[in-house]
Amino acid sequence: MNIILGVTGCIGAYKAAEVLRQLQEQGATVRVVMTPSARQFIAPLTFEALSGQPVLTDLFQPGLNTRIKHIEIARWADLLLVAPATAHIIAKFAHGLADDPLTTVYISATCPTVIAPAMNVEMWRHAATQENIATLRARGVEIIEPESGFLACGEVGPGRLAEPARIVARVMAVLRRPSSERRDLVGQHVLITAGPTCEDIDPVRFITNRSSGKMGYALAEAALARGADVTLISGPTHLRPPREARFISVWSTEEMYEAVMRHVNEATIIVKAAAVADFRPRERPSSKIKKSPEPLHIELEPTPDILAEVGRRKGHRLVVGFAAETDHPIEHGRQKLAQKNLDVIVVNDVTAEGAGFDVDTNRGTLIDRRGDIVELPLMSKREMADRIFDHLVEAFLRPERTESDEE
Ligand code: PMT
Numbered sequence: 001m002n003i004i005l006g007v008t009g010c011i012g013a014y015k016a017a018e019v020l021r022q023l024q025e026q027g028a029t030v031r032v033v034m035t036p037s038a039r040q041f042i043a044p045l046t047f048e049a050l051s052g053q054p055v056l057t058d059l060f061q062p063g064l065n066t067r068i069k070h071i072e073i074a075r076w077a078d079l080l081l082v083a084p085a086t087a088h089i090i091a092k093f094a095h096g097l098a099d100d101p102l103t104t105v106y107i108s109a110t111c112p113t114v115i116a117p118a119m120n121v122e123m124w125r126h127a128a129t130q131e132n133i134a135t136l137r138a139r140g141v142e143i144i145e146p147e148s149g150f151l152a153c154g155e156v157g158p159g160r161l162a163e164p165a166r167i168v169a170r171v172m173a174v175l176r177r178p179s180s181e182r183r184d185l186v187g188q189h190v191l192i193t194a195g196p197t198c199e200d201i202d203p204v205r206f207i208t209n210r211s212s213g214k215m216g217y218a219l220a221e222a223a224l225a226r227g228a229d230v231t232l233i234s235g236p237t238h239l240r241p242p243r244e245a246r247f248i249s250v251w252s253t254e255e256m257y258e259a260v261m262r263h264v265n266e267a268t269i270i271v272k273a274a275a276v277a278d279f280r281p282r283e284r285p286s287s288k289i290k291k292s293p294e295p296l297h298i299e300l301e302p303t304p305d306i307l308a309e310v311g312r313r314k315g316h317r318l319v320v321g322f323a324a325e326t327d328h329p330i331e332h333g334r335q336k337l338a339q340k341n342l343d344v345i346v347v348n349d350v351t352a353e354g355a356g357f358d359v360d361t362n363r364g365t366l367i368d369r370r371g372d373i374v375e376l377p378l379m380s381k382r383e384m385a386d387r388i389f390d391h392l393v394e395a396f397l398r399p400e401r402t403e404s405d406e407e
Pocket residue numbers: 194195210211212213214215216253272273274275276277278303304305306307308320321322323324325336348350356357358359
């Protein structure tokens with residue numbers, strides 16, 4: 001497996017050394033190509049020593065011109081990864097400029113390209129950068145979205161280079177992907193909630209439910225396999241989150257609410273498979289409630305309805321809810337679809353065998369806002385996840401199927 005690692009001039013350039021090392025752990029041979037400004041942040045010698053390969057830093061590097069170097073490297077590679085990718089290199093890629101070693105490699109490469117942007121939050125949000133990113137996505141370039149946090153410039157927001165493990169996991173997923181696989185969610189950012197939420201009674205006791213997270217994690221895997229960026233917000237489960245997803249672990253409904261609201265603007269599709277606690281103790285004492293022979297009365301108050309708030313803020317986003325029902329599933333599902341302003345609801349009759357909580361299979365009914373009803377017979381949760389995304393693509397995302405067609 002031959003990978004070109006492109007490094008550009010940004011403070012996150014030092015993380016490229018760790019990316020290189022982790023790629024080697026996966027069995028890759030890595031050759032590094034640096035832009036002139038990358039050399040201001042990290043020395044080529046670091047990459048030469050780690051990779052055991054010459055580093056391309058100059059279009060006309062003495063000793064490397066016996067063959068046309070950028071063409072030779074581009075043909076050699078199974079994948080081109082650029083990490084970190086600055087706003088400048090993204091703009092150059094988008095517009096086909098070719099005036100340094102990395103842009104000439106990009107424009108002559110026929111292998112898949114993955115880029116991991118890193119920059120100041122306003123540079124990332126700028127319309128020019130977002131248009132350039134959209135151009136690259138439309139061309140099939142995989143974008144590993146930057147993470148939110150404190151940036152080197154002192155500001156807070158999205159812009160930080162994704163963690164090396166996430167970058168490497170995504171690269172491996174691209175390399176493993178069969179060419180026949182559906183890539184119909186490229187360019188979409190899917191926010192998924194999974195698992196239960198827990199509401200503390202006191203420091204040692206809590207109320208929760210039987211959700212295992214299996215449905216939500218299956219949705220995350222399906223969305224990733226179809227090319228989406230995925231943010232997975234999960235209550236406590238025993239499952240391992242997919243490495244390519246941005247993963248946020250939460251405990252209570254309040255924490256899930258805050259995490260969803262922090263990330264909702266980035267999302268184009270929101271799928272709420274979590275089994276969110278509807279009530280929580282009104283009082284949460286800071287010390288353990290003592291055992292007593294008397295009955296204990298705990299007053300419960302409603303939790304915030306995360307999905308209803310997402311429905312209020314949805315704009316053009318697609319919002320999918322789940323409903324766990326024990327009676328009149330279709331009727332209750334329709335009511336929730338309308339009340340929470342959803343595009344689709346998947347109703348599970350959790351009394352049916354093989355459906356709902358803590359099993360590997362599920363069955364249910366998908367209802368969409370146009371009134372279409374799709375029966376989902378007993379199948380694995382992963383298959384059901386794909387059936388749900390198939391419906392979203394067919395009904396709402398295919399360019400030939402627009403809102404005006406529906407009227
Ligand atoms: O995790 P598994 O073991 O695989 O099980 C999967 C599942 C049964 C949990 C899943 O398929 C499912 O049905 N999830 C929704 C369960 C649920 O909470 O249903 P509900 O009818 O109470 O809520 C309807 C919707 O509103 C859900 O999308 C829920 O995430 C959302 N909600 C509910 C309450 C609340 N306070 N905030 C919310 O966002």
